[in-house]
Amino acid sequence: MKVFITGITGFAGSYLAEHCLSKGAKVFGIKRWRSQTENLDHIVNKINLLEGDIRDVTSITEVLGEIRPDYIFHLAAQSFVPTSWKAPAETLTTNIIGELNIFETVRELGLDTSIQIAGSSEEYGIVYEDETPITEDNPLRPLSPYGVSKVAQDLLGYQYHQSYGMKIVRTRAFNHEGPKRGEVFVSSNFAKQIAEIEKGLNDPVIKVGNLEAIRDFTDVRDVVRAYWLALEKGEPGDVYNIASGKGIKIKEMLDILLSLTDIKIKVEQDPARMRPSDVPVLIGDSSKFREKTGWQPEISFEKTLKDTLDYWRERV
């Protein structure tokens, strides 16, 4: 079993690589020439890391022609919502054209590969009160260029399945957190700030953005198990939510993190952290996926946050 992971050097990608190895798969991935690979340090001798960029079809053709994988997990993306307002063209190009390059290459090479597309709860955008928990049939009303790019990725996956019968399974993961999470994302950012305060590197003041948003959090280690199951047991052409089903206010998340430190920390809003529009509520219904695959999250949110804080305590 040969598995190809785009975005393998990233947060979810590195955990997914580890999970695929535990399944006995031979793991391949690409990295851009300047990418950091520290997330993979512990398994670098067990995986095959090639140079490549999803935005460059030439490099994808070469790599996929050589590997001819059974599974592709497509995780590579510009994944930070605020950056998508600052660099919308780059976000749309990387996310949409990057995926197109993979589909076209698989088609041209005539591969019978199963492909997972990492969509997002951001595709749902505005969700009305009577629409939660959100099912896969909910209208998509994205509120950021990032959300739009994920809708396009999702629908492109649908269309390539319909047009060419390609074995594409789309997942819409809600927020996933854990150690190694990029420091710009909320749980990781708050945890890093707390660790810095504990070390005396900063005053006891934590900078925050919108604390009123509600998100549905799952541990990244549970999410990568779901990605594997999506290809093992999911229906090609179909789309699945991956979510815990519980909504947590960002303020509650911050309170849990603050309860894990002995230091008294003041909370201060930083206007630069506010977004032009922030999705107010995302709570997912993942019963379709659970029934199809038997998946359910196993790691508590408290453990996810504690592990993330400990991760930063070792690093700052």
Ligand code: GDD
């Ligand atoms: N990043 C950040 N920093 N977010 C903050 C902050 C802060 O200081 N303060 C409050 N927030 C709020 C954001 O406004 C948002 O409502 C929520 O915390 C989560 O922000 P992020 O962690 O940046 O994640 P996201 O929800 O925008 O997007 C993540 O989840 C999506 C799945 O729903 C990303 O991982 C996306 O790539 C992913 O698709």
